[in-house]
Amino acid sequence: MAETRVAGATAAAGGFDDMTVNPERTYPMHIPAAGTADAGTGAAAVDSDVDVSIVLVVYRTPQLLRQCLASIEAATPRLGYEVIVLDNAPLDPASERVAEDWGRRVFGAAASRRIQYRANRENLGFARAVNQGIRLARGRYYLVLNPDVEVRPGSIEALAGYLDATPEAGLVAPRLHDPDGSLQYSCRTFYTMPIFLLRRTFLGRLFPNARVIRDHLMRDFDHETTRDVDWCIGGSLMARREAVTDVGPMDERFFLYFEDVDWCYRMHQRGWRVVYHPSARMVHHYQRSSAGWKPSRGLWAHLASTVRFFEKWSFVLYWLKLRGRVFRRAAFILNDLLAVTAAFVVAYGIRSLAGGILVKPLFEFEQYTRFLGFTLFVAVGSFFTFGHYRERPSPHFLDTLLPVARSLFWTSVLIMASTFLISTRFYSRILVVLFFPLAVVLVTTGRVWLIRLVESFRKRDLNLRRVGILGPPAAVEAIMQRIGRSSGLGIEPIPITPRPESRTPRRDGSAGRAEASGRDLRTPEGLSPELLVRRLRAERVHEVVLFEDYPGDVPAVLATLRSAGLPIRLVPVLREVFPTQGSLTRFMGLPVVAFGDAPSGATRAPSRRLFDLFAALAIGVVGALPFLALALGRLWRRSPLLERCQLRGAGGRKVVLRRLASVSATGGVGRALFAFYPSVPALAAGELSLVGIYPFPDRDWEQLDSTYRAAPPDAPLGIVGPWTRGPLPAAALCEWNRAYAENWSPPNDLRILWRALRGIPDPMLTGS
Numbered sequence: 001m002a003e004t005r006v007a008g009a010t011a012a013a014g015g016f017d018d019m020t021v022n023p024e025r026t027y028p029m030h031i032p033a034a035g036t037a038d039a040g041t042g043a044a045a046v047d048s049d050v051d052v053s054i055v056l057v058v059y060r061t062p063q064l065l066r067q068c069l070a071s072i073e074a075a076t077p078r079l080g081y082e083v084i085v086l087d088n089a090p091l092d093p094a095s096e097r098v099a100e101d102w103g104r105r106v107f108g109a110a111a112s113r114r115i116q117y118r119a120n121r122e123n124l125g126f127a128r129a130v131n132q133g134i135r136l137a138r139g140r141y142y143l144v145l146n147p148d149v150e151v152r153p154g155s156i157e158a159l160a161g162y163l164d165a166t167p168e169a170g171l172v173a174p175r176l177h178d179p180d181g182s183l184q185y186s187c188r189t190f191y192t193m194p195i196f197l198l199r200r201t202f203l204g205r206l207f208p209n210a211r212v213i214r215d216h217l218m219r220d221f222d223h224e225t226t227r228d229v230d231w232c233i234g235g236s237l238m239a240r241r242e243a244v245t246d247v248g249p250m251d252e253r254f255f256l257y258f259e260d261v262d263w264c265y266r267m268h269q270r271g272w273r274v275v276y277h278p279s280a281r282m283v284h285h286y287q288r289s290s291a292g293w294k295p296s297r298g299l300w301a302h303l304a305s306t307v308r309f310f311e312k313w314s315f316v317l318y319w320l321k322l323r324g325r326v327f328r329r330a331a332f333i334l335n336d337l338l339a340v341t342a343a344f345v346v347a348y349g350i351r352s353l354a355g356g357i358l359v360k361p362l363f364e365f366e367q368y369t370r371f372l373g374f375t376l377f378v379a380v381g382s383f384f385t386f387g388h389y390r391e392r393p394s395p396h397f398l399d400t401l402l403p404v405a406r407s408l409f410w411t412s413v414l415i416m417a418s419t420f421l422i423s424t425r426f427y428s429r430i431l432v433v434l435f436f437p438l439a440v441v442l443v444t445t446g447r448v449w450l451i452r453l454v455e456s457f458r459k460r461d462l463n464l465r466r467v468g469i470l471g472p473p474a475a476v477e478a479i480m481q482r483i484g485r486s487s488g489l490g491i492e493p494i495p496i497t498p499r500p501e502s503r504t505p506r507r508d509g510s511a512g513r514a515e516a517s518g519r520d521l522r523t524p525e526g527l528s529p530e531l532l533v534r535r536l537r538a539e540r541v542h543e544v545v546l547f548e549d550y551p552g553d554v555p556a557v558l559a560t561l562r563s564a565g566l567p568i569r570l571v572p573v574l575r576e577v578f579p580t581q582g583s584l585t586r587f588m589g590l591p592v593v594a595f596g597d598a599p600s601g602a603t604r605a606p607s608r609r610l611f612d613l614f615a616a617l618a619i620g621v622v623g624a625l626p627f628l629a630l631a632l633g634r635l636w637r638r639s640p641l642l643e644r645c646q647l648r649g650a651g652g653r654k655v656v657l658r659r660l661a662s663v664s665a666t667g668g669v670g671r672a673l674f675a676f677y678p679s680v681p682a683l684a685a686g687e688l689s690l691v692g693i694y695p696f697p698d699r700d701w702e703q704l705d706s707t708y709r710a711a712p713p714d715a716p717l718g719i720v721g722p723w724t725r726g727p728l729p730a731a732a733l734c735e736w737n738r739a740y741a742e743n744w745s746p747p748n749d750l751r752i753l754w755r756a757l758r759g760i761p762d763p764m765l766t767g768s
Contacts, residue, residue, distance in 0.1 A: 044135065044136055044137060044138045045138065046138060046139070046140065046241070047138035047139070049080045050080045050081065050082050050138045050139040050140075051079040051080045051081060051139055051140055051141065051160055052077070052079060052080075052081045052082075052139045052140070052141045052142075052143050052156060052160055052238070053081070053082050053084060053133070053134075053136075053137030053138060053139035053141070053142050053143065054072065054081060054082065054083045054084065054143045054145055054156075055084050055086070055130055055133030055134065055137065055142055055143065055144050055145065056068065056083065056084065056085045056086065056133075056145050056146075056147055057086045057088065057126055057129040057130055057133070057146075057147075058085060058086070058087050058088070058089070058095045058147050059087075059088040059089050059123060060089045060092050061095070061147050061148070062092070062094035062095045062097075062098050064147040064148045064285070065085070065095050065098050065099070065147045066098045066102070067147075067150065068145065068146075068147045068148070068149055068150065068151070069083070069098070069099070069102045070102075071149075071150040071151045071152075071283075072151050072156075073102070073106050074153070075151045075152060075153045075154070075155065075156065076153065077156045077157060078157055079156070079157060079160060080139075081114075081139065081156065082113070082114050082115065082116070082137070082138060082139060083099075083103075083114065083115045083116075084115075084116045084118070084133040084136050084137060085099045085115070085116070085117045085118065086118050086120065086129040086130070086132050086133050087117065087118065087119045087120065088120050088122075088123040088124055088125070088126075088129055089123070090119060090120060090121050090122060090123075095117075096117055096119060099115060099117045100117070102115070103115035116136055118132060118133075118136070120132075125252065125254070125255035125256055126234075126250075126254075126255070126256050126259060127249075127250035127251060127252045127253075127254050127255070127259040128250075128252040130144055130249070130250050130259075131249040131250055131252060134244065134249050139241070140160075140240075140241055141159075141160055141163055141238050141239065141240060141241060142238065142239045142241065142244065143156065143159070143236070143237070143238045144234060144236070144237045144238075144239065145235075145236055146234070146235040146236065146284070148235070148284060148285040148286070149176075149235050149236050149282050149283065149284050149285075150282060150283040150284075150285075151282055152280075152281050152282055152283070154280070155174055155280040155281055155282055156238075156280070158174070158277065158279045158280035159172050159173075159174060159238040159277060159280045160238065162226075162275065162277050162279075162280075163238065163240050166273070166275070168271075168272065168273050169240065169272065169273045169274075169275050170239065170240050170243030170244075170246075170247065170267040170270075170272025170273060170274065171232070171237055171238070171239050171240075171243065171263070171264060171267055171272070171273075171274045171275070172237075172238050172274075172275045172276075172277050172280075173186065173187065173229075173232035173233075173236060173237050173238070173274075173275070173276055173277065174236050174277060174278070174280035174281055174282050175223060175276070175277075175278035175279075175280065175281045175282075176233075176235060176236065176281075176282055176283070176284040176286075177281065177282070177283050177284070178283070178284070178286065179283060179285055183223055184284055184286060185217040185218060185219060186232055186233045186235070186276075186284070187218055187221075187223075187229040187230075187231070187232045187276040188216055188217055188218060188229070188230060188231060188232070188233075189215060189216050189218065189229075189230045189231075190230045190231065190261070190265065191216075191261065191306070191309070191310075192212075194212050195212055195213070195216045196306060198210055198212060198213050199213070199216075200299070200302070200303070200306070223276075223278055224278050225278065226275065226276065226277050226278065226279070227275070227276055228273050228274065228275055228276075229274055229275070229276045230264065230265075230268070230274070231260060231261050231263075231264035231265065231274060232260070232264065232274065232276060233260055234259060234260030234263075235284045235286070236282050236284070237260065237263075239263075240272075243267060243270075243272045246270055246272070247263075247266045247267055247269075247270050247272065248266065250262070250263050251263070251266075251312075253308055253312075253461035253464075254305045254308060254309075255301065255304070255305070256301045256302075256305065257301055257302045257305040257306075258302075258305035258306060258308065258309045259305075261309060262309060262312070262313075265313065269535075269538045269539060270535075307462070308461060308462065311462050311463065312540065313540060318540045321463070321542055322542060322565065322566075324542075329389045331450055332388070332389060332393070332447060332450065333380060333389065335443070335446040335447060335450055336379065336380060336383060336443055336446070336447075337376055337380065338446070339439065339442035339443040339445075339446045340375065340376055340379045340380075340439050340442075340443065341372065341376065342438075342442050343435050343438035343439035343441075343442050343443075344368075344372050344375060344431075344435055344439075345365075346434075346438050347431050347432075347434035347435040347438055348362075348365055348368065348431060350434050351428060351430055351431050351434060354430075362428065368428075368431075371428075374415070374418070375411070375415055375435070378411050378414050378415055379407075379408065379411045379439070382407040382408070382410055382411045382414075383407050385407075386403065386406065386407045388403065388404075388407065393447060393451050394451070395448060395451040395452050395455050396448075396751075396754075396755070396760060397444065397448050398750065398751055398754045399751055400444050400447050400448055400451075401440065401444045402747045402750065402751070403747075404440055404443050404444045404447070405440045405444075408436060408439050408440050408443065409436065411439075412432055412433075412435065412436040415432050415435075416429060416432050419432070455490070458490035463490070464490055464491065464492040465490055465491050465492065465542050465543065466492045466494055466539065466540055466541050466542050467491055467492070467493055467494065467541065467542065467543055467544070467545055468494045468495075468496050468536050468539065468541035468543070468544045468545070469493055469494065469495045469496065469544075469545045470496050470532075470544060470545070470546045470547060470550045470552075470557070471545070471546070471547030471549065471550050471571065472547060472549055472550065472551060475547050475549070475571070476495045476547075479493070479545070480493055480495065494539050494541055496532065496535060496536065496539075529553070529556045529557050529559075529560035529561075530560070532557060532560070532561075533560055533561065533564045533566075536561075536564075536566060537564075541566065542566075542567070543566065543567035543568070543569065544561055544566050544567070544568050544569070545568075545569045545571060546558065546561070546568055546569070546570050546571065547571045548570060548571060548572050548573045549573050558570070576707050577707055577711065579595050579742050582594060582595045605746075607746050608689065608716075608746070608749070609686060611690065611746070611749070612683055612684070612686065612688075612689050612690055613684055615683065615690040616680050616681075616683040616684035617684075619673055619677065619680055619683070620680045623673065623674060623677045623680075626674065627674075627677050627678075630660070634661075639661075639662075640661045640662075641660065641661060642658050642659070642660065642661055642678055643658070643659060643660070643661040644656060644657075644658060645657055645658075645659055645697065646697070646698040646699075647695040647696065647697060647698060647717060648695070648696045648697075648698055648701050648712070649687070649695065649716070649717045650693075650712075650713075650714045650715055650716055650717070651712055651713075651714040652701075652709065652712035654698060655687060655688075655695075655717060657676070657678075657679045657682055657687075657688065657695075658678040658679055659675050659676050659677075659678055659679060660674065660675050660676075660677060660678065663675040665719075665723075665724070666723060666724055666725070666726050666727060667724070667726070668724060668725075668759075669720055669724055669753075669756050669757050671724075672719050672720055672724045673719060673720070676688070676719050679719075683719070686716070687716075687717075688716065688717050688718075688719065689716035689717065689718050689719070690718065690719055690720055690749075690753070691718045691719075691720050691721065691749040691752050691753055692715055692716040692717050692718025692719075692721070692740070693713055693715045693716070693717060693718055693721075693736075693737040693740055693741065694717075694718070694721055694723055694733045694736065694737055695717040695718070696730075696733070700730065703730070704730055704734060705731065705734055708734040708737075708738075712737070713737050713738055713740070713741035713742075714741065715737070715740065715741040715744065720752070720753055720756050721736070721740075721752060721756065721762075722736060722752075722755070722756065722761070722762040724756050725756070725759055725761075736762070740752075
């Protein structure tokens with residue numbers, strides 16, 4: 001995604017040194033703790049010689065960058081600082097030359113540690129580039145600076161000095177001036193719908209002096225006074241490192257605009273102060289491409305960010321999202337009713353067209369309305385019985401098709417049986433036969449369309465599920481990394497951790513303290529349940545993942561979350577060996593989780609053997625000619641044809657198979673099947689399966705996790721699985737093997753095969 005170079009590091013050679021930075025997405029609520037280096041996120045440790053890290057994001061503005069750097073040089077800050085330049089214009093090397101020349105001139109031999117330049121391969125947006133700079137920063141404070149800002153002498157020291165003297169301040173902003181010296185209204189109140197309409201529609205022309213706009217821009221405020229504000233524009237913001245650790249960096253869903261509003265809003269939610277400090281003064285060459293209401297790229301970008309901001313923080317939308325399961329169930333029931341009705345009507349039409357062939361008469365459609373009503377009742381009842389409206393549906397067609405077909409099959413059986421048991425003339429068994437495949441296709445298509453409609457919003461970073469994570473630091477970090485590696489989940493993780501001081505947001509959005517209410521809401525172990533629920537609601541969390549070894553009063557937290565109506569996922573202490581299949585029941589008055597027998601018998605069902613025998617026959621016939629051609633070619637070149645591989649199979653037992661030498665088993669299902677073509681007899685004999693657990697080589701067995709080696713899944717080795725798309729980490733494959741054995745079923749094998757053929761990531765692997 002990007003290159004990172006240190007400007008001036010090899011000044012004598014006129015070149016740059018490369019640095020490695022992890023390009024993974026940064027979630028808004030995750031940044032390593034101060035004073036630590038995090039290899040997973042590429043974050044730098046604090047350097048005692050660096051007080052302020054100046055982060056500059058440029059996009060085809062080399063002249064402004066030169067002007068900004070020159071103003072920093074002229075200001076001669078009396079503290080240790082570094083400059084990090086993030087370039088979002090990959091085809092414009094001018095900014096790189098500006099940064100290199102400036103670093104060599106100002107820092108000389110120390111340039112390698114005082115200025116860094118990072119060139120992204122594409123325009124990643126302002127927020128994401130700023131977060132890259134934060135991960136590279138080594139200072140106590142981050143100064144996010146636009147290249148169109150000129151720093152005045154003493155301004156950086158004034159901002160850092162205020163943060164030194166005010167430990168509860170998370171963000172501080174200077175007084176900004178236009179180039180002509182006039183005041184720039186840079187501190188403002190949060191947006192409301194009237195403010196948005198007056199600022200971004202023609203209504204602003206009709207009411208230019210509206211009171212709500214004056215209040216929003218704080219025009220009546222004495223801008224010579226230091227005071228707490230709702231938010232300040234992101235042209236110049238200095239952030240405390242500890243505050244960013246707690247609140248998180250900028251939210252990358254905002255490509256441009258509103259990232260500063262969101263950052264300040266989250267500071268308030270976590271109890272940090274956002275302060276306007278006029279003792280620090282800078283000049284801002286402000287060019288608002290989004291100003292006004294006439295269509296432009298800037299206006300559309302501003303509107304898109306506005307929608308994202310209100311969608312993220314609106315209390316009304318949050319209230320609706322908490323009841324999303326009800327709305328989702330209603331939408332699917334409506335879809336099923338419409339699809340079943342359409343299938344019935346189409347089946348009736350086909351039956352009417354075949355009236356000349358069939359003997360029995362077909363009545364007018366009105367005569368079948370009671371039969372249609374009965375069909376709708378049985379179909380929806382069948383969907384309820386099989387739990388279709390309780391589970392979160394899949395966006396993949398096959399995953400939806402199989403359970404829908406099962407439910408509608410029993411629907412058709414019941415309807416067909418009713419034609420023999422109920423004495424009525426107005427029915428048609430041919431219509432029922434035609435109805436079944438039509439209903440399966442229409443119901444599945446409708447559901448998949450609805451799911452993909454929701455997914456399309458999530459791909460635009462809308463309607464993300466905000467999941468609060470409560471647990472020990474190592475477990476929280478592990479699940480954050482899992483979510484970060486998995487794309488397309490539509491999840492925004494929110495780690496909830498206590499801070500040393502008891503700051504808590506007030507209802508009006510300003511920062512306060514728990515002590516101010518007359519009672520301390522913090523327990524020695526962490527946040528009290530009352531404060532925890534308030535924080536979760538303030539963060540607009542939709543559901544909570546609670547680890548059983550959370551450092552706090554877990555029973556009280558669990559009870560409080562349940563009474564607050566927040567969905568909870570409880571992660572047990574024995575999560576490393578805990579089976580995924582079980583049922584919550586009671587034993588002697590105590591709640592217990594009951595597990596069934598070991599799944600090894602199920603994975604060797606007769607249906608599986610028949611499937612593998614058929615697969616062995618098909619692979620043997622189809623691959624015969626390509627295998628013969630390869631064998632003749634290898635014989636001609638006198639190169640080995642086969643190789644012997646020793647693998648660990650069911651229950652960790654050693655299995656010896658033969659496969660084609662120098663043919664990779666990754667890169668697609670076809671390559672995997674061809675690589676294991678010599679093992680077709682083992683597939684027919686049951687030693688191998690078309691779909692099964694990953695076959696770990698015997699040489700890698702001792703490097704696997706000890707808990708996996710102690711109780712490996714007792715399931716056949718598989719040729720096809722998620723690994724056919726490409727190499728995967730051993731830990732992920734161990735987890736997948738366990739999940740496969742515990743969740744095995746013939747439809748599940750078909751789903752895995754279908755996903756592998758289409759190159760779709762497996763849900764059991766991504767954790768979705």
